Structure formats: structure tokens, C-alpha cells
Amino acid sequence: MQERIDRIRDEIAQAAASCGRDVREITLMAVSKTHPWDAVMDGYAAGLRLFGENRVQEVEAKFPPFEERPDGMQVRLIGHLQSNKVKKIVPLVDGIDSLDSLKLAHLISDCSMRNGTRMPVLLEYNTSAEDAKSGFESEHDLFDMLDHIEELPGIVVRGLMTVGPLGGDERTIRNAFSLLRTVRDRCKARYPSLDFSTLSMGMSGDFAWAIREGSTLVRIGTRLFGARDYTT
Ligand SMILES: *Cc1c(COP(=O)(O)O)cnc(C)c1O
Numbered sequence: 001m002q003e004r005i006d007r008i009r010d011e012i013a014q015a016a017a018s019c020g021r022d023v024r025e026i027t028l029m030a031v032s033k034t035h036p037w038d039a040v041m042d043g044y045a046a047g048l049r050l051f052g053e054n055r056v057q058e059v060e061a062k063f064p065p066f067e068e069r070p071d072g073m074q075v076r077l078i079g080h081l082q083s084n085k086v087k088k089i090v091p092l093v094d095g096i097d098s099l100d101s102l103k104l105a106h107l108i109s110d111c112s113m114r115n116g117t118r119m120p121v122l123l124e125y126n127t128s129a130e131d132a133k134s135g136f137e138s139e140h141d142l143f144d145m146l147d148h149i150e151e152l153p154g155i156v157v158r159g160l161m162t163v164g165p166l167g168g169d170e171r172t173i174r175n176a177f178s179l180l181r182t183v184r185d186r187c188k189a190r191y192p193s194l195d196f197s198t199l200s201m202g203m204s205g206d207f208a209w210a211i212r213e214g215s216t217l218v219r220i221g222t223r224l225f226g227a228r229d230y231t232t
Contacts, residue, residue, distance in 0.1 A: 002046045004224050012218065015211035026211060031078065031203075031221030034228040037062050043224065044070055052097070052219050054079025056089045063092065078161070078200075078219060080134040086111050090119060097122040097161045097200055100134050102145040109154030118154055122161040122200055125183055127176035133163060139183060146191055159198030159216070160184050164206050177201050177213035184214075 008028065016023040031052040032040045040051060040062070049072050053059045056077070063075055076095040086107040089096070099105055099121040112119040123142060126135035136142040149157065162180045164173045180201055188196050200217040202210025207218040221228065 001042045001224070005043070005046050005048065008220055008223055011208060012211065015208040019212045021211065025216050027217045029076070029078075029200075029217055029219045030224050031219050032062075032225060033058060033079075033221065035225045039225050041070075044073060048224075050074045050076070052076055052078040052221075053093075054098075056081070056085040056092075059092050060088065066091075081108075083107055090117075091115060095120040095122070095158070098124045098134065099155070100124045100136055101141075102148055105145055105148070105152050105155055109152040112154035118156050120156045120158050122159050122198055123157065124161045124163075125180055127162045127179045127183075128165040130165065135162065139186065142183070142187070143190065146187065146194070149191070149194065157194050157196070159196045159200065160187070161198075161200035161217075164201060164203070164210070170209060173206050174209050174213055177206075177210050177215065181214040 012026055012028065013023045016026060027050060029050045029052045030043050030048045032043070033054045051074065053075060059075060059077065063069065074094040076097050077089055077093050078097045080098055081089060081096065081104060083104060090108065090111045096108060096119055099108065108119050108121065123145070124135040125142060126133050126137050160180055160183060162176065164176045181199060184196050184199055198217055199215050200219065201215045202218040204220050204223040207220060210218060
């Protein structure tokens with residue numbers, strides 16, 4: 001585990017150096033989906049702190065309650081969230097990185113307020129126009145949600161997230177990441193009082209390109225934990 005982490009960190013540093021970026025701008029999220037709690041703890045022991053999970057039931061089954069988690073461990077939801085699971089997930093995670101509709105934003109905000117917290121969120125954007133993917137489908141829909149932000153005191157916007165095209169050549173993949181950066185810049189200009197500092201993009205196969213396109217958060221599963229039995 002330590003070797004794999006060191007290697008990923010090296011590659012992140014190289015990608016950052018290759019485009020003149022400061023490596024400290026880039027956070028490594030370990031995507032532990034389908035891997036057991038023991039794997040999470042191996043990663044934690046080797047220095048990983050931020051974990052990503054894509055299913056509500058899995059977070060519930062795998063992670064102990066907040067007060068029993070190791071110091072500094074954070075877990076965020078990165079997979080599509082169904083309305084009927086909002087109540088369950090809000091008390092279990094440090095953030096929701098896959099917010100993709102105004103309706104969901106209302107539900108998360110209301111639930112967080114009732115719990116006496118505010119939930120950090122990333123807005124997921126579909127940069128590859130693949131129907132199977134979640135995420136806001138257009139800038140219009142994204143802005144429509146952000147236009148309602150005053151009604152959503154229980155969420156705190158931190159930035160945007162995308163899943164790049166699965167497959168495709170370097171140009172296609174980088175175009176998707178570059179689109180997210182452009183959308184982020186337009187959000188910043190339009191909503192200057194909101195925080196869009198996080199740009200979550202890049203996975204095991206494409207994180208170096210994502211960093212060159214401005215990623216500040218890479219989500220790495222396979223390269224840290226090995227292959228998964230099933231993919232989601
Ligand atoms: C599974 C998953 C990842 C990690 O994918 P790898 O290719 O295994 O690194 C990243 N982001 C999301 C949203 C995922 O579902």
C-alpha cells in the first residue's frame with residue numbers, strides 16, 4: 001500500500017511540475033468502493049485521509065459512526081444519490097461530491113439543517129454527454145440550481161466534479177476536463193460570493209491529464225486498492 005501511494009504521489013507531483021503547478025494544490029482522494037474496511041485502514045495507516053464511496057449502503061455498512069472514526073479520516077459520497085437515501089447519507093459523510101439537481105440540493109440542505117450541520121458539496125457536471133452518466137446536463141441547469149442558493153442554507157458549495165469519458169483518446173478526455181474548468185470559471189464570474197475552488201476530476205487512468213487541465217482533487221481507486229470485482 002505504501003509503495004502504491006508513494007508512486008501515485010510521485011506521478012501527481014510530476015504532472016503538476018510538467019505544467020508549472022504547485023503540487024500542494026492537489027488533493028488525493030482514495031476511492032475505497034467495493035474494498036473492505038481493512039483496506040481503508042491500511043490506507044489510513046499509510047497516510048491516506050480522504051476516502052470516496054459511491055453507494056449509500058456501502059458507506060453505512062463499512063464505516064463506523066463519526067465519533068468512532070480514526071482522527072482526520074474523511075469520507076465523501078462520489079456516486080449518484082437517490083432522493084430517498086438523502087436522510088440516510090447526510091449523517092454519515094463529510095461531503096457530497098455528486099450533487100446533480102436542484103431537487104436533491106433542497107433535500108440535502110433541509111436534512112443537514114435539521115441535523116444542525118451544513119453539508120459541503122461539489123456539483124457534478126456531465127462533461128461527456130453520455131446519457132448513462134449523472135451530473136447536470138447543461139450550464140443552464142447548473143446556473144438554475146445556483147440561482148436558488150439563497151434557499152439552500154444547509155449546503156456549502158465548494159466546486160465542481162466530473163467523471164471523464166470512459167475510454168477515448170487523450171484529446172477527447174482532456175477536452176472534457178477542460179470543459180469543466182471553463183464551466184468553473186464561468187460559475188466564478190457569475191457567483192463571485194460562492195466558493196468554486198475544488199475541481200474534482202481525474203481517476204486512475206487519466207489523473208495526469210486532469211491535473212494538466214487544472215484538477216485540484218484526483219479520485220483514485222484501482223491504482224491504490226487494486227482491481228474491483230465489479231465496476232459501478
Ligand atoms: C470508481 C470511481 C473512481 C475511481 O476509479 P478508478 O479508475 O478505480 O481510479 C473515481 N470517481 C468515481 C466517481 C468513481 O465512481
